[in-house]
Amino acid sequence: MPIHEIRHPLVRHKIGLMREGDISTKKFRELTAELGRLLAYEACKDFELETVTLQGWAGPVEVDQIKGKKVTVVPILRAGLGMLDGVLDMIPSAKVSVVGIARNEETLQPAPYFEKFVGHLGERMALIIDPMLATGGSLVATCDMLKRKGCGQIRALVLVAAPEGIALMAERHPDVEIFTASVDSHLNEQGYIIPGLGDAGDKIFGTKLG
Numbered sequence: 205m206p207i208h209e210i211r212h213p214l215v216r217h218k219i220g221l222m223r224e225g226d227i228s229t230k231k232f233r234e235l236t237a238e239l240g241r242l243l244a245y246e247a248c249k250d251f252e253l254e255t256v257t258l259q260g261w262a263g264p265v266e267v268d269q270i271k272g273k274k275v276t277v278v279p280i281l282r283a284g285l286g287m288l289d290g291v292l293d294m295i296p297s298a299k300v301s302v303v304g305i306a307r308n309e310e311t312l313q314p315a316p317y318f319e320k321f322v323g324h325l326g327e328r329m330a331l332i333i334d335p336m337l338a339t340g341g342s343l344v345a346t347c348d349m350l351k352r353k354g355c356g357q358i359r360a361l362v363l364v365a366a367p368e369g370i371a372l373m374a375e376r377h378p379d380v381e382i383f384t385a386s387v388d389s390h391l392n393e394q395g396y397i398i399p400g401l402g403d404a405g406d407k408i409f410g411t412k413l414g
């Protein structure tokens with residue numbers, strides 16, 4: 205399963221800024237959207253082009269256009285919503301499918317609670333978005349759902365990935381390519397990524413207690 209850790213300086217800089225312990229909700233949210241944009245840019249870089257002829261200002265001109273690519277972006281609620289606007293800035297014609305999964309904080313198992321997929325998933329590439337790939341349970345469950353609906357082309361965009369989650373995806377969904385701003389060190393006993401970002405959902409929505 206290919207894992208693409210994007211080493212572009214803008215990505216390295218922005219993911220670094222997100223690690224500041226007392227970062228504001230506003231800043232965390234802005235950086236999440238910006239990195240969503242940059243990861244989407246990378247995830248589309250092998251899309252096929254075709255040449256079409258337009259009437260330009262000085263006569264006919266041949267230009268490149270993306271060849272009939274149908275995409276559905278799949279945010280995993282809640283935290284995945286933080287990346288959605290940035291990804292749609294890059295792929296404005298994409299349809300959006302939504303999956304709700306809550307990770308049980310004791311067992312770390314994913315508990316799906318919502319799904320609403322667009323049609324014709326067999327013809328679309330799914331771009332799953334979620335800031336955090338920790339144990340991998342939530343991403344594996346989302347890929348399971350998409351494949352049950354007939355989706356055969358899946359990519360995942362995550363801000364930070366733990367080796368444990370990458371390994372689970374390699375075992376369960378080796379065909380799914382993952383694009384990330386950082387492969388981090390490990391998970392702590394509570395299943396949080398170290399050094400990581402903390403609880404991304406709480407930071408995006410401002411629900412952190414205390």
Ligand SMILES: O=P(O)(O)OC[C@H]1O[C@H](OP(=O)(O)OP(=O)(O)O)[C@H](O)[C@@H]1O
Nearest residue numbers: 281282283306307338339340341342405
């Ligand atoms: O790889 P995993 O071990 O499954 O953990 C990662 C998941 O946990 C977080 O969501 P959470 O369940 O906390 O929900 P939230 O987005 O509503 O905060 C995160 O956004 C991922 O979806």
Ligand SMILES: O=c1cc[nH]c(=O)[nH]1
Nearest residue numbers: 338396397402403404
């Ligand atoms: O480090 C982690 C792990 C799961 N979910 C998060 O938001 N952060």
Ligand SMILES: [Mg+2]
Nearest residue numbers: 403404405406
């Ligand atoms: Mg959370």
